[in-house]
Amino acid sequence: MTAGRYVDLTSPELGAAFKSGQVAVILPVGSIEQHGPHLPVGMDALMAEQLATAAAARLGDAFLVLASLWYGYSPHHMSFPGTVTLSAQTYLRLIAEIAGSLYQHGLRDLVILNGHGGNIGPLRTVIAEITRVHGRSPRVITYWELISQEIGKFFEHPELACGHACALETSLALHLFPKTVDREAIPAHRSGEAGPHMFGSNPVVEGLDFGKYSSNGVIGEPSLATAEIGAELFELIVTELVAALKSHVRPGPPN
Ligand SMILES: [Zn+2]
16 A cells, blocks of 8 residues: 555545544646647646645645546647646536545545646635535645745746746656656747736736647746756645645544
8 A cells, every 4th residue: 555545545444534534635636738849738637646645745644645636627728739628517516526525424624736727716616615515615725826935036037937838847847757848849938928827917817728828838938947946846845735734734533
């Protein structure tokens, strides 16, 4: 058994863990979608899974990592081949039914660790519904939001460098799964100035279509990425994630 993996446990083990209230579950969620000419389409789920696994390992037996949800809500990437999206309705139901199954068996604490910007809106919507139906709410954490205060230490203009398949994601991929990165294909210049950025803010929103913002699918400046920055970013995100889990999710006896 791999420590901390939900799918390696037996039904009686999980039943007892839920009943004790001593265990929380992390569901990593991502998307299968274009990540520019240089990053794998599985980037977001790969990232969420690695973060969840690293954080759970530091938290002992208190957190179990559920099988990742690879598919997400990505209509805005459908102008690029390889993208697979669910409809909003399907995505909302998937999350609601996964949470509902866990809650039916007595789980108290569910954390959804998100690696994809397009999932943020649907996740906020569905956790309100889940709360109404089940009387308890999953916690949602989108990983880059954990480091919005510190990102300026890594890139001079994070509001422009980080958006999609960007300086942040490319650095993390070079550190965590370098074999999947096509280094030769990393665009030399900043792309997609008008597109949504991870650390930018714009009070005006519109329906997204990444094909409209960027011919190569990138928003940001992946040429700034290095494996060394990726290693530092990963350590910082795991540290912040562990702190967030400790302060917002406290597995304990059922109340
Ligand atoms: Zn991504």
